[in-house]
Amino acid sequence: MAVEPDRDMDAHVRRLWRHRGATLPTPRRGPRQQLDLDEILRAGIAIADAEGLAAVSTRVVAARFGKTGMALYPYVGTKENLLALMQDHASAMPAWEDPVTGLTDGLHAWAVALFEVYLAHPWLTERPWSQATQGPNEQDWLERLLRILHRWDVPPGARPSVVTMLYATVRATAGTAAAYQRMNQQGIAEWRGQAEATMTQIPDLRQRYPLSTGLEPVTPHWQDNPRVALTNSVQLLASALGRTAG
Secondary structure (H helix, E strand, C coil), X not given: CCHHHHHHHHHHHHHHCCCCCCCCCCCCCCCCCCCCHHHHHXXXXXXXXXXXXXXXXXXXXXXCCCCCHHHHHHHHCCHHHHHHHHHHHHCCCCCCCCCCCCHHHHHHHHHHHHHHHHHHCHHHHHCCHHHCCCCHHHHHHHHHHHHHHHHCCCCHHHHHHHHHHHXXXXXXXXXXXXXXXXXXXXXXXXXXXXXXXHHHHCCCHHHHCHHHHXXXXXXXXXXXXXXXXXXXXXXXXXXXXXXXXC
């Protein structure tokens, strides 16, 4: 009974690594494949980008090609397999040169590049870390970050925590930036209206919470706050690492 799940997993891994030396699985019976896996994934990504991750299903993606949901199974496997393949495909790393000017610039270049990928595909931040694809594109990001840390002599014992902090910060700031972009004028007005109503109904709010109500924004333009906060966070982390290395 354990043979079939193992075979399914092997097929999924071969799909993930199809552009890095693995061969795509082919049906053992039935008609020859008529669809291209990359085209299927691009269709799924386009749906997720436009309508959110909840809108993606094998049935909806297959309909883009005039097929049924079951007809998609030989190409992608289960729905979860489809989402994982989309996740890794959308995570392809853009090209950039690692700065040679120091750890701060190296980490900032990496963080901003990943931020832009998440901003282009906000649903990526909705996928929990427990569902990492273990695919080549996601592996590229981790390897690139660890190379930066190695190049600038960040202690090996500190690297796992640095990885966690950077990924968490990029995901959080990109998710917030994407949410800000989706806010329309009505949403902005409602947010401001609630803030004003809170001050009216709780007149001693500033006295109750002097530190949080007195917190200065990182930039006057609230929609830019996530990106600026990311830059500042990278600088703080690199500064702390510099003291550790010293």
